Amino acid sequence: MTRQSLFRMRMAGLLRKELRQILRDPSSIALAVVLPLVMLFLFGYGVSLDAEHVPLAMVLQDRAAPARELAARFEGSRYFDVRHAASLSEARRWLDQRKVEGIVCLQSDFAAHIQRQQAASVQVIVNGVDANRARLIQAYARGVLQQWGALRHARGEAAAVPAVTVVQRVWFNEGAVSRNFLVPGLIALIMTLIGTLLTALVVAREWERGTMEAILVTPLRRIDLLLGKLLPYFFLGMAGMGLSVALAVTLFQVPLRGSLSVLFVLSALFMLAALGLGLMISAAVRVQFVAAQISIVTGFLPAVFLSGLLFDLESTPLPIQIVSHVVPARYFVTIIHTLFMAGNVWSVLLPNALALLVMAVLFIALAYRNITKRLEAP
Amino acid sequence: MTVPRRIIALIRKEFALILKDPKSRVVVIVPPLIQFFVFGYAATYDLKNVRYAVLDEDRSAISGRLLARLDGSESFARVGTLTAGHQVAEVLDGRQARLVVHIGSGFSRDLHNGAPVAVQVLVDGRNSNSALLALGYIGTIVEQFNRQLAAEGLVALSGPGVALVERAWFNPNLQSRWYIVSALGGIISMVVVMILTSLSVAREREFGTFDQLLVAPFTPAEILIGKSLPGICFGLIDALLFSLGAVFWYGVPFRGSPAALLLVLIGFVVTIVGVGLLVSSMAKTMQQALMGAFVFMMPAVILSGFTTPIENMPGWLQAGTLLNPVRYIITALRLIFLQGADTAAVWPQLWPLLVMAAVTLPVAGRLFRHRSQ
Numbered sequence: 001m002t003r004q005s006l007f008r009m010r011m012a013g014l015l016r017k018e019l020r021q022i023l024r025d026p027s028s029i030a031l032a033v034v035l036p037l038v039m040l041f042l043f044g045y046g047v048s049l050d051a052e053h054v055p056l057a058m059v060l061q062d063r064a065a066p067a068r069e070l071a072a073r074f075e076g077s078r079y080f081d082v083r084h085a086a087s088l089s090e091a092r093r094w095l096d097q098r099k100v101e102g103i104v105c106l107q108s109d110f111a112a113h114i115q116r117q118q119a120a121s122v123q124v125i126v127n128g129v130d131a132n133r134a135r136l137i138q139a140y141a142r143g144v145l146q147q148w149g150a151l152r153h154a155r156g157e158a159a160a161v162p163a164v165t166v167v168q169r170v171w172f173n174e175g176a177v178s179r180n181f182l183v184p185g186l187i188a189l190i191m192t193l194i195g196t197l198l199t200a201l202v203v204a205r206e207w208e209r210g211t212m213e214a215i216l217v218t219p220l221r222r223i224d225l226l227l228g229k230l231l232p233y234f235f236l237g238m239a240g241m242g243l244s245v246a247l248a249v250t251l252f253q254v255p256l257r258g259s260l261s262v263l264f265v266l267s268a269l270f271m272l273a274a275l276g277l278g279l280m281i282s283a284a285v286r287v288q289f290v291a292a293q294i295s296i297v298t299g300f301l302p303a304v305f306l307s308g309l310l311f312d313l314e315s316t317p318l319p320i321q322i323v324s325h326v327v328p329a330r331y332f333v334t335i336i337h338t339l340f341m342a343g344n345v346w347s348v349l350l351p352n353a354l355a356l357l358v359m360a361v362l363f364i365a366l367a368y369r370n371i372t373k374r375l376e377a378p
Numbered sequence: 379m380t381v382p383r384r385i386i387a388l389i390r391k392e393f394a395l396i397l398k399d400p401k402s403r404v405v406v407i408v409p410p411l412i413q414f415f416v417f418g419y420a421a422t423y424d425l426k427n428v429r430y431a432v433l434d435e436d437r438s439a440i441s442g443r444l445l446a447r448l449d450g451s452e453s454f455a456r457v458g459t460l461t462a463g464h465q466v467a468e469v470l471d472g473r474q475a476r477l478v479v480h481i482g483s484g485f486s487r488d489l490h491n492g493a494p495v496a497v498q499v500l501v502d503g504r505n506s507n508s509a510l511l512a513l514g515y516i517g518t519i520v521e522q523f524n525r526q527l528a529a530e531g532l533v534a535l536s537g538p539g540v541a542l543v544e545r546a547w548f549n550p551n552l553q554s555r556w557y558i559v560s561a562l563g564g565i566i567s568m569v570v571v572m573i574l575t576s577l578s579v580a581r582e583r584e585f586g587t588f589d590q591l592l593v594a595p596f597t598p599a600e601i602l603i604g605k606s607l608p609g610i611c612f613g614l615i616d617a618l619l620f621s622l623g624a625v626f627w628y629g630v631p632f633r634g635s636p637a638a639l640l641l642v643l644i645g646f647v648v649t650i651v652g653v654g655l656l657v658s659s660m661a662k663t664m665q666q667a668l669m670g671a672f673v674f675m676m677p678a679v680i681l682s683g684f685t686t687p688i689e690n691m692p693g694w695l696q697a698g699t700l701l702n703p704v705r706y707i708i709t710a711l712r713l714i715f716l717q718g719a720d721t722a723a724v725w726p727q728l729w730p731l732l733v734m735a736a737v738t739l740p741v742a743g744r745l746f747r748h749r750s751q
Contacts, residue, residue, distance in 0.1 A: 025666065035673055042677055046695040047686045049507045054689070095547065096717070101689070121543050128546030129716050131554035132423035132507070133687055138544055139514045164444070164489070164527075166520050167496045168513050171470055173503030181506045193672060201665045209584070288664045289577050296569065297409040305417040310685055312508045314476075315426040320419045337504040338473075347472040 010220055014228030018202075022232055028198060032240040036190045040244055043186050044252040049178040051136045056080045057091035057100040064111030070122070073148050074104060079140040095127055102126040102137050172257075172341040180254050184340040185309035187244045188332045189300075191267070194237040195274025196281075196299030197292070202229050203282035203371065204291040222371050226364070230275055237271045238264075248340075258339035266339070266349065269356040270332040274299065276363025277328065283370035303329035308337075331355045388596065388604035396574070396608055406574065410566050410616050414623055418562055421685075423554035428512050431458040431475035433466060438486035440532075444497070444523050448479065453515045466500060476502045477512055489532075548716045559628045560715035561684055563620025564643075564707040568650050568679075571613035572671045575654030578605055580667035602743035606651045613647035624715065633718030642714070642724060645731035646707040652738025653703070659745045678704045706731050 022028045058071055075082045083100060085091035094100045105123040113120035124141045126134040170176045206212040215225065245263065248254045256263070277299055285291045305311065306320070307329035313321060324330050331352040338348045397403050430448070434441050448454050457475050460466065469475040480498040488495045499516055501509045546552050582588035591601060621639060624630040653674060661667035680686070681695070682704035688696055699705045710727035713719035721728070 025663070028665070028669070030669065030673070035669075035676065038673075038677060039680070042680050042695075046691045047680055048690040049686055051687070051690060123543045123545070125545045125547060128549030128552050129712050130557050130687055131546075131549055131552040132511075132557070133689075134546050134549070134552050135511060135514055138546075139510075139517070141544075142517065164495050164497055164520055164524055166499055166513070166517055168499045168501065168516075170501050170503035170506070170509050170513075173506050173509070176503055176506040176510050178506045181504065197668065197672070198665065201668065205663075205665065289573075289581065292577065292664070292668050293406075293409065293573060296573065297413065301413055301417070301569075305420045308505070311421050311423065312425060312505055313420070314429070315422055315424060315508075316420050320416060323416065324420075334473075341504050342471060345471045 007224070010224050011227060014220060014224055015231060018228050018232045022236065028236065032194055032236045033243065035193070036240045036244050037247070039186055039190060040183065040247050040252070043182050044179060044247075047182060049132070049182075050176075051133055051140070052079055053081045054079060054102065054133075054137055054140070055100045056082050056137075057085045057094050057103045058082045059085050059088050059091050059103060059105040061088075061108040062106050062110040062112075066111045066114050067106045070106065070145075070148055071104075073144050074141075077140065077144050079137075080144075095125070098127070101133070102141070104141065179252060180341060181337065182310070183248045183252055183254050184336045185307070185333050187241060187248070187267075188270070188307060188309060188329050188336055189303055190244055191237050191241055191271055191332075192274050192299055192303040192329055194233065194240055195271055196278040196295050198236075199229065199233050199275050199278030200281045200291045200295035200299070201288050202233070203279060204286050204288045207286040208288055222368060225371055226279070226368050229279060230364075233275055233278075234268075234271055237275070238268065241267050241271070254340055256340055257343040259344055262344055262349070263336070263339050266332070266335050266353055266356070269353060269360055270328060270335075272360035273328040273356050273363060276360055276367055279367035280363050280370060283367050302327040306330060307333045309333050325355075328356060328359050331359075384596065385600050385603060388600060389607050392578070392604050392608050393611075395578075396612075406570060406612050407616075410570050411619065411623075413566050414562060414620050415627070417566075418555070418559045418623075418628055421555075421558040421562065423507065423511070423558075424552075425453050425508060425511050425515065427455040428453055428477055428508075428515075429457040429475050430454050430477040430479060431460050431466075431469050432456060433460040433463065433478060433480045435483040436481050436485035440486045440489060441481045444481070444520070445479070447519050447523055448516075451515070451519060453512075470500060470502050473502065476508070477516075479516075489527075555628060556630050556716060557712065558685075559624045560630050561708045561711045563617050563624060564646065564704070564711050565679060565682075565684055566620060567613045567617040567643075567647065568704065568707075569675065570616050571609045571647055571650045572654045572657075572675055573668070574612060575606065575609040575651050576657040576661070576667045576671040577664050578609075579655060579658035580661040580664045583661075584663050598743050602655070602739065605655060606648075606739065609651040609654060610644075610647050613650065614643060617643045617647065630715055632715055634714030634724070635720040638710075638719060638721040638724045638728075639714050641721060642707060642710040642728055642731065645728055645735055646703060648735040649703045649731055649738055652735060652742050655742035656738055656745060659742055678702050681705065682708045684708050700730075703731060703734050 056074065058074060060067055060071055071082070074080055083094070085094065085103075088103070088105055091100070091103045091105070095103060103123075103125040105125070107121070107123070110120050110122075122145060124138060126137050128134045173180050206215065220228075245256070249256050278295055281294050281298070282291050285294060302324075303309065306313070306324040306327045309329070313324055313330070316324075335349055335352050338345050342348075396406060432445055434445065449456055454477075458469060460469065460478070466478050466480070470478060478500045480500065482496070482498070485495055485497075497520065499513060501512055503509045549556050579588065582591060596604075621632075625632045654671065657670035657674060658667050661670055681688075681691075681699045681702050683699075684704070688699055688705065691699070706727040710719075710724050713724055713727065
């Protein structure tokens with residue numbers, strides 16, 4: 001027999017074994033299919049950074065027409081659910097008990113000031129515990145006030161219009177819908193889970209169960225072993241990714257402005273990097289418990305915190321930004337956000353794809369080196 | 379052997395399993411601490427040094443003053459000055475800048491004539507949250523600029539406007555780090571506890587030692603205690619370390635009572651140990667157990683309000699979060715740290731945790747006994 005047909009036979013046997021191990025164990029299928037589905041539904045329908053219907057306490061110490069008109073504009077805003085409080089102290093109690101998230105207070109001299117063309121003030125108090133949400137609520141309140149000012153100006157009631165106004169446009173995501181930003185990022189997380197976490201256990205498991213010794217006496221070479229471990233999980237991960245993309249586009253209406261083939265090629269690169277990391281850990285550690293811990297610390301958690309999936313990396317201190325450069329998910333999150341919302345922007349895609357390629361090659365090479373065909377620990 | 383000595387022997391064996399292996403020993407203490415410090419800095423919604431480019435077609439003294447205000451703010455960092463409109467798309471597409479400020483050619487003329495003047499701001503919406511925040515910052519800066527112009531009499535304002543007086547309670551400077559870091563300890567200790575406990579029974583089952591444990595003269599309650607104590611201990615130690623770190627390293631205020639903190643942490647860690655053992659008892663292999671842990675943890679963290687507010691979720695999902703133990707610890711930690719809650723104030727968060735702990739642990743105990751028969 002030729003060397004090539006021998007190789008094919010060995011690979012076919014090993015792949016069959018690995019594939020059976022996956023298929024016999026419904027939990028890996030669950031991880032590739034069920035978990036992405038659950039997460040996509042949660043992110044698509046449930047999770048949002050956009051505040052609407054914020055419960056707000058309104059304290060009207062002044063019952064004159066201008067005060068009532070401004071209050072009505074707060075009530076009409078879709079961002080607020082207004083409850084009227086009898087006094088400021090009652091509103092404060094509501095804020096303490098978390099029944100409302102903010103207070104708008106119009107003091108007793110509000111209308112008088114307005115009528116005398118003096119500056120009237122509107123007090124806005126927000127619960128600052130969630131700083132991000134507090135800022136949004138403040139901005140919404142400012143918007144309501146500005147619209148009211150413009151209305152009064154148009155009626156010739158001589159309210160000041162600001163000298164300079166800001167005309168804003170949000171590119172790539174016109175409505176600034178947080179779902180368009182969260183759902184593609186989630187795909188990176190799901191692939192990390194399958195690629196790094198699942199594979200981190202596969203070689204360690206063979207050592208721990210002692211089946212590695214059985215493999216050592218077979219004519220399998222290191223490269224056969226590596227490919228046998230890599231390929232089944234690669235397809236599992238790509239299946240999870242394909243499913244996620246299909247759902248993101250069809251069900252959640254996330255725009256996909258780049259091309260699908262570029263998305264698949266670059267996802268495959270990321271999948272290889274994630275798999276390489278998992279196999280590297282697995283080969284180096286040989287104990288499932290420790291392999292699991294390390295893969296969570298180096299794979300999963302950085303994919304959440306250091307990838308730009310949720311938090312803006314550029315606002316973090318410099319050391320954190322430097323550390324984030326060794327996280328594969330960072331490059332892929334940039335790629336996937338660009339591909340979904342902006343399109344095939346090669347000046348963004350190419351450098352990040354190159355980084356992924358380097359990492360994939362490096363991790364897989366290190367995994368290859370560490371899968372020794374010897375009994376003693378490396 | 380008397381009962382206490384039996385249990386002590388079992389507990390010693392469970393601790394030895396974690397502590398005898400130098401790799402496992404390091405793994406339960408060092409990575410959680412590193413995570414706490416790295417992620418505490420990484421997890422922020424505040425914007426700093428947003429890279430922006432300027433297209434100033436007016437090039438007047440007054441447009442220069444508006445831009446100087448932007449440059450002077452630590453939220454923005456100028457990375458480029460554009461000369462033509464077509465460059466806007468290039469810098470935004472290629473992420474060289476995340477925001478472009480466009481000042482039209484009539485800016486200073488219109489301003490002096492009292493005509494309405496607009497500054498166009500184009501922002502990269504790939505991160506929608508950052509985009510909205512950056513626009514908010516710009517709005518504030520422009521507002522200050524307007525006030526300055528009016529004060530100098532450079533523009534004629536038709537009358538005094540309505541001023542907004544803004545105040546934020548509990549977090550006056552609106553630092554999102556307080557919000558994240560106060561709750562981060564709960565999340566990281568949950569990960570440690572889930573991994574420790576979900577793998578513990580699964581490992582014995584994979585190695586076949588669990589059957590030996592069952593035929594040994596232990597009652598199910600004793601096995602349960604032996605299996606849950608290491609998780610409870612390490613989880614509590616980690617969570618308390620993180621609380622200290624939040625206060626002394628990150629400067630998060632601690633306004634509530636330490637007793638309340640200890641109580642909610644105990645309630646939470648015991649609940650999570652119960653969930654972990656539940657997962658463990660249903661898994662045949664460690665790989666399955668690990669996946670089970672994630673199937674619980676990922677939705678639980680997402681639906682906890684840790685990173686995205688529960689109030690933004692649709693009503694049916696908000697109702698669903700009432701079954702999520704992580705929701706209660708996150709709310710309780712923020713109440714205690716930032717809003718100064720004592721045990722009474724945190725009771726609405728505490729009793730669901732105690733109920734869940736009282737349910738999950740016995741169920742786990744029964745389940746891993748039954749599954750082996």
